[in-house]
Amino acid sequence: MSTERTGLLYEGKSKRVSETTATDRVISQFTDDATAFNGVKYAEIAGNGVMNAQLSAFFMDLLAQNAVKHHLIAVLNDTDQLCERVDVMRVVVVVRNIVAGSFARRNGIEEGQALPVPLVELFVKSDPLDDPLIGHDAAVALGLAQPWELRLATDQALLINQVLRDFWAERDVDLVDVKVEFGRTSNGMPVLVDELLPDGCRLWERGTGRKLDKDVFRRNPGDLAETYREVVRRATGGAP
Ligand SMILES: Nc1ncnc2c1ncn2[C@@H]1O[C@H](COP(=O)(O)OP(=O)(O)OP(=O)(O)O)[C@@H](O)[C@H]1O
Numbered sequence: 701m702s703t704e705r706t707g708l709l710y711e712g713k714s715k716r717v718s719e720t721t722a723t724d725r726v727i728s729q730f731t732d733d734a735t736a737f738n739g740v741k742y743a744e745i746a747g748n749g750v751m752n753a754q755l756s757a758f759f760m761d762l763l764a765q766n767a768v769k770h771h772l773i774a775v776l777n778d779t780d781q782l783c784e785r786v787d788v789m790r791v792v793v794v795v796r797n798i799v800a801g802s803f804a805r806r807n808g809i810e811e812g813q814a815l816p817v818p819l820v821e822l823f824v825k826s827d828p829l830d831d832p833l834i835g836h837d838a839a840v841a842l843g844l845a846q847p848w849e850l851r852l853a854t855d856q857a858l859l860i861n862q863v864l865r866d867f868w869a870e871r872d873v874d875l876v877d878v879k880v881e882f883g884r885t886s887n888g889m890p891v892l893v894d895e896l897l898p899d900g901c902r903l904w905e906r907g908t909g910r911k912l913d914k915d916v917f918r919r920n921p922g923d924l925a926e927t928y929r930e931v932v933r934r935a936t937g938g939a940p
């Protein structure tokens with residue numbers, strides 16, 4: 701029996717997530733919308749949804765081959781993906797290899813310094829609060845996640861970081877940082893959810909420092925489509 705869309709569950713900044721005839725599954729549709737700074741900067745970029753869907757599925761697949769559990773069940777077409785329905789954790793995990801972005805600003809240091817070991821930071825998933833940094837104990841005290849869930853999510857995030865970092869290193873690109881979301885499946889286990897895109901990472905070309913990620917859009921939206929086409933070419937070796 702095929703799984704059909706029923707109602708819209710969530711319309712976000714880059715995807716439309718719908719309920720389906722199977723109560724434990726959703727369909728995630730990647731749209732052409734691109735935003736930055738929590739939606740303050742917005743553009744519709746032709747082909748963005750298709751490229752994002754292709755990239756996210758490609759990296760989910762790569763991670764599954766490396767023992768990372770994720771929500772993607774099947775690619776339905778260019779933009780739509782069938783996923784396990786989850787209870788999204790309100791804590792987002794960021795792993796950093798090189799100083800950049802909010803870590804540089806918050807600590808008053810320049811971007812670009814390599815960190816001695818990958819560093820994990822937790823953020824609250826909250827648009828009104830602009831996703832603030834939160835400590836492990838505070839996340840537990842506020843009931844956002846159980847200690848064992850944070851341990852599991854942190855271990856998985858470090859593994860994801862390692863796999864993606866090695867993948868990009870072979871292509872002469874540094875994975876500077878990566879942001880991942882987790883959700884609880886029907887049996888309560890946290891798995892990787894949402895998406896895996898240059899939107900949620902920083903990728904810097906070795907030697908030139910060329911940025912192949914969302915920072916391009918933050919500075920000049922017009923260049924995003926070309927940059928993402930370049931990421932698809934480098935990642936998959938094929939035409940976008
Ligand atoms: N398998 C899933 N089951 C249920 N919800 C999911 C699943 N995967 C992703 N989501 C949620 O659906 C929404 C996807 O939309 P999108 O990524 O466009 O949102 P967003 O605007 O970035 O907002 P957010 O800051 O909440 O991610 C997110 O809130 C995400 O956590």
Ligand SMILES: [Mg+2]
Nearest residue numbers: 712713714894
């Ligand atoms: Mg999102």
